[in-house]
Amino acid sequence: MSLFFSLLQTMSFFLVVGYLYCKSPWFRPLANDHLAVKDKIQLYFFFSGLSILGTYLGHPVQDALANTRAIGPVLAGMIGGPLLGTAVGFTGGLHRFFQGGFTAFSCGLSTTVEGLIGGMLHLYLARTNRLQDIFRPDYAFLITIVSEIAQMVIIVAVSRPFSEALELVRIIAVPMIFTSSCGSALFMSIIRDQREMRDRAAAEFLSRALNIAERTLGLFTRGFDAKTAESMAGIIREETGVSAVAITDTEKVLSFVGLGSEHHLPGTPISSDLTRNAIEENKVVFVDGVNDTFVCPISDKCVLNSTLIVPLTDENRVVGTIKLYEAKNKRFLNMNKSLGKGIARLLSNQLLISRYEQQKNLLVTAELKILQAQVNPHFLFNSLNTIVAILRKDANRARELLIHLSVFMRKNLNRKKELSTLEEELAHVNSYLTIEKARYENRLTVVTDIDQGLLNLTLPAFTLQPLIENAIKHGISNMLEPGLVTIKAYRENGTAIIDIEDNAGAFLEKSNEDGLGIRIVDKRIKLVMGNSYGAQAHCVPHEKTLVRVSIPMEDVSHDSRINS
Amino acid sequence: MIRALIVDDEIHARDELEALLLETRSFSVVGKCDNAIGALETVKRDKPQVIFLDIQMPGITGLELLNMIDEEIMPMVVFVTAYDVYAIKAFEENAFDYLLKPVDKHRLAKTVLKLKKKLHDKSPNAIPGTEIRRIPCVASNRIKLIPISEVEYIRSNAAGVYLVCSQGEFFTEITLKVLEARSNLIRCHKQYLVNIDHVDEIVLQENQSAIIQTHLKKVVPVSRRYLKKIKDELGI
Numbered sequence: 193m194s195l196f197f198s199l200l201q202t203m204s205f206f207l208v209v210g211y212l213y214c215k216s217p218w219f220r221p222l223a224n225d226h227l228a229v230k231d232k233i234q235l236y237f238f239f240s241g242l243s244i245l246g247t248y249l250g251h252p253v254q255d256a257l258a259n260t261r262a263i264g265p266v267l268a269g270m271i272g273g274p275l276l277g278t279a280v281g282f283t284g285g286l287h288r289f290f291q292g293g294f295t296a297f298s299c300g301l302s303t304t305v306e307g308l309i310g311g312m313l314h315l316y317l318a319r320t321n322r323l324q325d326i327f328r329p330d331y332a333f334l335i336t337i338v339s340e341i342a343q344m345v346i347i348v349a350v351s352r353p354f355s356e357a358l359e360l361v362r363i364i365a366v367p368m369i370f371t372s373s374c375g376s377a378l379f380m381s382i383i384r385d386q387r388e389m390r391d392r393a394a395a396e397f398l399s400r401a402l403n404i405a406e407r408t409l410g411l412f413t414r415g416f417d418a419k420t421a422e423s424m425a426g427i428i429r430e431e432t433g434v435s436a437v438a439i440t441d442t443e444k445v446l447s448f449v450g451l452g453s454e455h456h457l458p459g460t461p462i463s464s465d466l467t468r469n470a471i472e473e474n475k476v477v478f479v480d481g482v483n484d485t486f487v488c489p490i491s492d493k494c495v496l497n498s499t500l501i502v503p504l505t506d507e508n509r510v511v512g513t514i515k516l517y518e519a520k521n522k523r524f525l526n527m528n529k530s531l532g533k534g535i536a537r538l539l540s541n542q543l544l545i546s547r548y549e550q551q552k553n554l555l556v557t558a559e560l561k562i563l564q565a566q567v568n569p570h571f572l573f574n575s576l577n578t579i580v581a582i583l584r585k586d587a588n589r590a591r592e593l594l595i596h597l598s599v600f601m602r603k604n605l606n607r608k609k610e611l612s613t614l615e616e617e618l619a620h621v622n623s624y625l626t627i628e629k630a631r632y633e634n635r636l637t638v639v640t641d642i643d644q645g646l647l648n649l650t651l652p653a654f655t656l657q658p659l660i661e662n663a664i665k666h667g668i669s670n671m672l673e674p675g676l677v678t679i680k681a682y683r684e685n686g687t688a689i690i691d692i693e694d695n696a697g698a699f700l701e702k703s704n705e706d707g708l709g710i711r712i713v714d715k716r717i718k719l720v721m722g723n724s725y726g727a728q729a730h731c732v733p734h735e736k737t738l739v740r741v742s743i744p745m746e747d748v749s750h751d752s753r754i755n756s
Numbered sequence: 757m758i759r760a761l762i763v764d765d766e767i768h769a770r771d772e773l774e775a776l777l778l779e780t781r782s783f784s785v786v787g788k789c790d791n792a793i794g795a796l797e798t799v800k801r802d803k804p805q806v807i808f809l810d811i812q813m814p815g816i817t818g819l820e821l822l823n824m825i826d827e828e829i830m831p832m833v834v835f836v837t838a839y840d841v842y843a844i845k846a847f848e849e850n851a852f853d854y855l856l857k858p859v860d861k862h863r864l865a866k867t868v869l870k871l872k873k874k875l876h877d878k879s880p881n882a883i884p885g886t887e888i889r890r891i892p893c894v895a896s897n898r899i900k901l902i903p904i905s906e907v908e909y910i911r912s913n914a915a916g917v918y919l920v921c922s923q924g925e926f927f928t929e930i931t932l933k934v935l936e937a938r939s940n941l942i943r944c945h946k947q948y949l950v951n952i953d954h955v956d957e958i959v960l961q962e963n964q965s966a967i968i969q970t971h972l973k974k975v976v977p978v979s980r981r982y983l984k985k986i987k988d989e990l991g992i
Contacts, residue, residue: 486980574766577857581772633767633789637920665814673897696898734898 195251196367197259202249202260203375206242210379213238214386222271222383223390231273236279239268243284243303245754247291254356258364261288262306262343262372266336267379270309270326278313283509295360298350302343305519308395309339327384333377391549397527403537404431404531416459416504416511416543428514428535432528436496436517442471442510451519455491463489470501471510476533477501480524486517502536506543514539554715572601578631593630596623611720612653614646614681614690621656621679628664635674636664642681649681649688651743654717658709659692659727659739666696666737683745687725690741699729699737710739717743758871761804762788763795764836765813769857773808773836776859780867792816792824792892793899796929799825801952806832806871808855811843815899816892819843823888823938824930832874834867841936888938891919893926904939908970910949922972944968944978944986952989 213219218238221231250259261284261337269277289296294441313335317325325331344361351357407427411420421439425447429437436450440462448456457483462468466486470477479486481498488494496517504512516532518524575597583590600623616641656679663677680691714727721744731737760783764770770788777783787798792815799807804946811818822833835847835854848852849870890901892973902921910919912932918925932949935940935941941949956980966978966986978986 431876569839572767574858577772577838578766578768578857579773580858581768584772584775631768635767 194195194575195253195363196371199252199258199367199371202246202251203263203371203378205249206246206263206375207262207378207382209242209245210382215383215713219386219739223387227272229582232276234271235268236276236283239264239276239280242267243280244287247284247288251502253363254360256299256360256364257288257291257293258368260368260372261299261303261373262336262339262368263375264378265303265307265401266310266339266372266376267332269312270314270332270335270380271383272311273314273318274308274311277307277309277311278304279307281305290307294353294356295347295351298347301345301350305342305346306339310335321392327380329384332380333373337374339367340372344369360511377423387730393527396452397531400431400527403534404428404474406534406537408429408539408542411542414439416446418446420447422458424539425449428516432516432531434516434524434528435519435522438515438517439504439512440467440515441512446512450517452488452491452494452517456490465489466499467501467513470503470513474505474508474510475501476503476536478524478529481518481520495519495521500524500529500532502532503658504536505540506541506547513544549718553718554712572597574631575627578627581632589630591629596626599623600627600689609653610649612655613669614642614649614651614688617651617653617656618642618647621660624657625660632664632675633698636677637674638677638679640679642679643683646681646688649743649745651741652713652720655717655727655741656690656692657711658713659741661686661693662709663692663700663737663739666694686745688743688745690743691738692741693736693738697731697733697735698738699731711740717741757783758782758806758868758875759784759786759802759804761786761795761798761802761807761831763790763813763818764788764810765790766810769810769836770905776861776864779861780864780868782872791899792821793881793894793929795821796824796892797832799829803829804831805875806834808834808836811837813834815901816890817954819886819891820822820888823886824892824934826931826934827831832871834836834871864875886938887940888930888935891928891930891935893928895926897906903927904941904951905953907941907951908954908972908974908980909944909951909968909976910935910941911976912947920972921976942986944976944980946979948976950976950986955990958986958990958992 209619218234221227221234223695224231227235229594241264243261246259246261246263247257250257250261265277265281265284268280281304284307285300285676288303289300313331313598314326317323345367348354348361367742404427408424409697411424425437425439428434429449434450436456438448438456442462445456445458447458462471464486466477466479468712469475478500478587479498485497486499488496490529497520500516502514504514514532514536516524516528516542518528577592579590579597581591582593600620603620603623627700629636629638661678664675676695678693680689680693682689682691710727710729717726725742725744727739727741729737729739760777762770762777762785764773767790770790774785774788777785777912784806786802787794789795789798793812795807796976798804809818809821814823814983818835822830825831826832834850835852836841836857836859837854838857844854844856848854850898853870855863855867855982874902890903891907892893893902895898900923902919902923906923908920908922908923910917910928910932914930917928917935918932919928919971932947934944936943936949941954944950948971954972956969956971956973959969961967964980968978968986970976
């Protein structure tokens with residue numbers, strides 16, 4: 193009976209080891225469903241250790257040991273398969289062999305067999321597609337009983353003298369079978385519980401992340417502004433349960449929800465150095481509230497003391513930050529830290545996608561516009577009408593105009609190139625202007641002043657014509673006196689400038705026609721040449737409208753590429 | 757001879773149409789105008805029988821211009837367009853005559869026949885009246901288009917019709933009658949229309965007339981005859 197309790201004691205010790213093991217980082221391989229070779233080697237050492245420990249903690253009975261050595265090999269076999277089981281069993285067995293005694297060989301052999309039996313169960317479950325069952329404690333219980341019975345049989349069969357072996361088995365069989373099986377089962381249930389706990393945590397994390405992804409999807413396609421930021425911050429706060437969430441652009445707070453929202457006001461400039469730091473260096477800033485605390489720069493009554501600041505980027509350029517806060521009485525969860533970083537990545541991607549969509553739409557609009565210009569029927573028939581009229585008075589002039597019209601139409605129809613030189617643009621515009629001047633005669637005057645050194649300047653094709661069309665439309669529309677359109681090209685601080693000016697001052701930014709024309713030109717230039725260039729309108733009502741186009745000069749040298 | 761007015765913003769288009777009209781020997785051209793104000797003025801002064809009207813003109817379009825002409829002196833209309841798919845469809849549905857630029861003289865001959873028939877029948881013009889949204893005015897060297905919503909009030913006297921807005925006072929060729937019929941301006945006096953949205957207060961007088969003060973602190977008289985209507989409009 194005392195043997196029975198001693199073995200139970202040993203088993204309890206094993207369970208403590210098992211518990212500690214599950215809390216240690218070495219447990220991680222067991223949390224996954226597939227074991228790498230590296231993981232198996234780790235498991236080999238652990239379970240071999242366990243097996244050897246079983247021998248050491250055994251209780252001497254008749255020059256032999258009553259022990260719980262079997263637990264290690266059987267579990268190793270169940271979890272890792274026959275090879276691992278046999279290897280652990282052999283190691284434990286070898287160790288037992290060197291301990292001596294009349295059962296040295298039989299115990300060594302039987303331990304190896306026990307590992308193999310555990311492994312066979314693993315193999316069986318794998319073959320019948322029930323691998324999820326290898327962590328079942330009841331299976332561990334049963335297979336350990338089988339293993340221990342096998343051991344008893346081997347002892348009786350192999351150990352000599354036979355009568356002593358039989359006597360030994362009679363004493364140890366029941367306690368060993370019982371305690372080892374219980375130990376295996378309990379050990380296994382510890383492992384299984386730990387695995388399920390990890391799974392649950394992972395599942396919860398995953399479901400929160402997916403919820404956020406789903407709810408925020410497409411929110412930023414409407415633009416990154418205060419309104420979308422507010423919905424975004426609300427969603428993030430709901431899903432993560434942190435004390436407060438803020439979203440900023442690079443200068444001011446766009447939205448703030450949660451604790452402290454009465455003094456952290458949207459629209460106010462960014463006040464914390466941490467945020468500025470995150471923006472400037474494009475890095476994640478985390479203040480855990482324990483080693484380091486977040487001190488609110490606005491109010492000393494602020495309860496927030498830990499924060500995670502993640503930059504939002506749009507093609508590596510920081511456009512803002514997402515900030516998660518926790519109050520003094522709450523710990524900043526690791527899960528929320530990972531979630532915060534993930535959200536920022538997700539939103540950055542969304543920004544990128546929405547910008548890509550925008551550009552795609554813009555290009556489509558631009559193409560449509562160009563297409564329209566190619567076959568603008570109004571222009572065509574009015575021009576023909578003008579030529580018909582002039583034919584009565586001056587056949588030569590009519591002929592010239594027809595040729596200009598052909599040149600203009602041909603260029604419009606053939607234009608496939610994305611880029612063009614200023615010279616080509618001006619030639620195209622010249623044909624157009626000759627016809628327009630004929631249509632309006634003395635109501636329209638056009639003055640040009642072009643720096644001849646800029647003729648090789650590269651610019652997006654179709655940049656000038658729509659702007660000049662706008663200027664003419666205004667110049668002759670509401671004017672009782674003649675309209676004057678001036679076109680200038682010159683250099684200024686290393687940039688090429690093209691000015692198109694009319695004396696009507698009738699530019700309406702909100703008008704779709706005026707606004708769209710210049711916006712398309714501006715965006716096409718920015719797309720090709722970069723954001724520091726473009727087209728801008730300055731209007732002095734009733735006096736003049738000036739559209740200024742700026743183009744980088746360095747492209748002047750690339751003209752050979754364009755012409756080829 | 758049919759007295760005709762040509763309205764087109766392009767000089768050659770006007771010249772060409774004039775030449776074609778004269779070739780038919782059926783027209784005398786009383787005027788050629790390149791903008792809405794000139795056209796309104798000529799219609800009032802010379803009362804042409806037919807107006808050849810370009811639809812697509814910058815500033816005020818041909819259709820807008822028609823809305824500004826007093827019905828009593830409304831000439832017959834022949835629309836002229838280079839390319840207006842939608843307008844052409846509308847003309848055909850409403851049996852209006854139209855010409856396409858460049859104008860074919862055989863097509864013009866048909867128009868002449870139609871016009872003569874209409875003149876003979878004295879059939880009235882059925883130009884659909886739509887709302888006037890902007891009033892063309894003369895302002896020093898340009899034509900100003902003032903939205904109705906900005907107009908405080910309009911007054912007429914022997915010299916003509918003047919509209920008053922925050923930018924000042926401008927002469928317009930449109931009559932009070934047309935403006936009353938085709939806009940939300942309200943008659944408050946024989947010689948005044950007022951924009952009800954700009955009324956600040958109404959001061960009742962002893963002789964059952966009243967005075968309106970506008971937001972710009974201008975004073976507009978309300979005659980006895982129109983006072984009730986004004987009160988109804990304001991829900992008093």
